[in-house]
Amino acid sequence: MTTDEILARVSRIGLDSSPIIYHVEKNPDFALRCLPFFRAIDNGTLAGVTSTISLSETLVHPIRNADAAKASAFRNLLLFSRGMTTLPLPAEIAETAARLRADYNLRTPDAVQIATALHSNCDIFLTNDDRLKQIREIEIVVVSELT
Numbered sequence: 001m002t003t004d005e006i007l008a009r010v011s012r013i014g015l016d017s018s019p020i021i022y023h024v025e026k027n028p029d030f031a032l033r034c035l036p037f038f039r040a041i042d043n044g045t046l047a048g049v050t051s052t053i054s055l056s057e058t059l060v061h062p063i064r065n066a067d068a069a070k071a072s073a074f075r076n077l078l079l080f081s082r083g084m085t086t087l088p089l090p091a092e093i094a095e096t097a098a099r100l101r102a103d104y105n106l107r108t109p110d111a112v113q114i115a116t117a118l119h120s121n122c123d124i125f126l127t128n129d130d131r132l133k134q135i136r137e138i139e140i141v142v143v144s145e146l147t
Contacts, residue, residue: 002147003036006124007046013037014117015050016110016127017057019143024058024073030128033146037126041083048084051093051116053109055079055086085120093119104134114138 015037022030023038040046055078062071078086087093089112096115100106106114110132117125118138125132128143 001141001145003033006141006146007036007040010046010123012047012049012120012122013041014113014120014122014125014138015048015054016113016125016129016132017050017054018128019126020050020054020074020077021058022128022143024070024077030143033143034126042081044083046083049117049120049122050078050084050086051112052086052088053112053116057109087116087120089116100135100137106132 019030019034019037021027023034025031037046037048041048055074058074058078059071062068062074077084093112093115096118097108097111100111100114101108104111110129113127114125114132114135114137122138124139124141125135126141126143130142130144133140133142
């Protein structure tokens, strides 16, 4: 599946933490595969959605390494960038996450991320965790499989 094919048919994308990390850190293996999605989010042709779980997950290494610039880059992308919505965990998303955990034996962060995408009416969920392809409620797109 090509990125262009996906972008031609989606208007809202749920984002796992990994594509966000690849984009900000310019990961040599995956950043270029994620770039078209972030460009579309930035120019307003695609709405990006994630949960505050992404903020927690992306800030770990910058905090551990006292990298204020990288921490700021993650905060700016997640909290202040055009086209990106980072949602808290209200009860209805938490309950959907619990159902996903029960149905698919997911880890809590994964379940919360997917539940957030579902509640936001996202067309796809972008991740690099191919174990999530078992989810039937939303189309899972795996970064490493993009061409």
